[in-house]
Amino acid sequence: MSTALRLSIAKVTSLVIGTSLLFSTPSYSELTVTTRAGTGNIDYEGDRRTADRTNINPQALAVHPDSKELYFIDGSRRIRKYSCDGRIVTIAGSGRSGFNGDSHPLLETNLDPRALIFHPGTNELYFTDGYPPRVEGNLRGDALRIRKIDLEQSEITTVAGSDSARYNRDLMLRANINPSRLAFHPQTGDLYFIDGGTRIRRIGTTDSSWHGPRTAAGTGKLGFNGDSESATEANINPQHLAFDYKSGELYFIDNFSRIRKLYATSSIEDPETGAHVPNSYGSLNLQ
Secondary structure: OOOOOOEEEEOOOOEEEOOEEEOOOOOOOOOOEEEEEOOOOOOOOOOOOEHHHOOOOEEEEEEOOOOOOEEEEEOOOEEEEEOOOOEEEEEEOOOOOOOOOOOOOHHHOOOOEEEEEEOOOOOEEEEEEEOOOOEOOEOOOOEEEEEEEEOOOOEEEEEEEOOOOOOOOOOHHHOOOOEEEEEEOOOOOOEEEEEOOOEEEEEEEEOOEEEEEEEEEOOOOOOOOOOOOEHHHOOOOEEEEEEOOOOOOEEEEEOOOEEEEEEEOOEEEOOOOOOEEEOOOOOEEEO
16 A cells, blocks of 8 residues: 555654754654645546545655745656645646657646656756656666656656666767756756766756756766765765755765765856856766
8 A cells, every 4th residue: 555645744843954954853742744635545536626635646746936836746647736725736747658759738748757856946847757667668667858847838848868768978868867866956057866876967057958968976886985086986876865055065875874975176156146166067076
């Protein structure tokens, strides 16, 4: 039985801000859990009811930076949102698997989303998309593409990825990728993602156009080989990643047994703020 049945919002006193952890001992008498959406049943039945009477199967969450509406991946191969009026609205997804391109209306586009994140300061929702296990001969359920939804234009666009998850050095729509987690650099806006569980790669942005992906860290091999190597010569097995929004340093969980940091050894000065931010093509090290 799936444990992802309801969306609940808890009042807590432990906070995670970027990668700065602020711990305090919660007063359990003050904690409350309120069910905002979900019935306990995961079978998709559409959007006709209020959120607390709608069946959902949430897999991953992202909060819109402006409206604060909660967007989530639903196990029915759809992206949905918990709107301000207390209803569940399906944003994208036909409920069918198998890539059918970017030319269809959002509700007629086939999806198998895994992770999602908003591009800071925009109405663009980025997500990983691929095949579920045991579809098209794929036993692992690899993601194959990074795609985005422009919520203002109601358009979906493939940013990077092809029909294969096998690593190659090609760029953008010819690149073979297997993305599992996404994070935007807070200063440069570059998109970082875990690729295949053995690399962290970067898609850079220049004048609103994307380029890459480039490997930021990892060799494609498992097994810890220390912190003295440059990032692209280090063996890693990243599971999750998050940026420190002040320093721009990237932290990640490695092999479920270490927290490691990726940092730039060269930087450039932001002409507006004067802050030094990582050079998109600077060298990167692990610590």
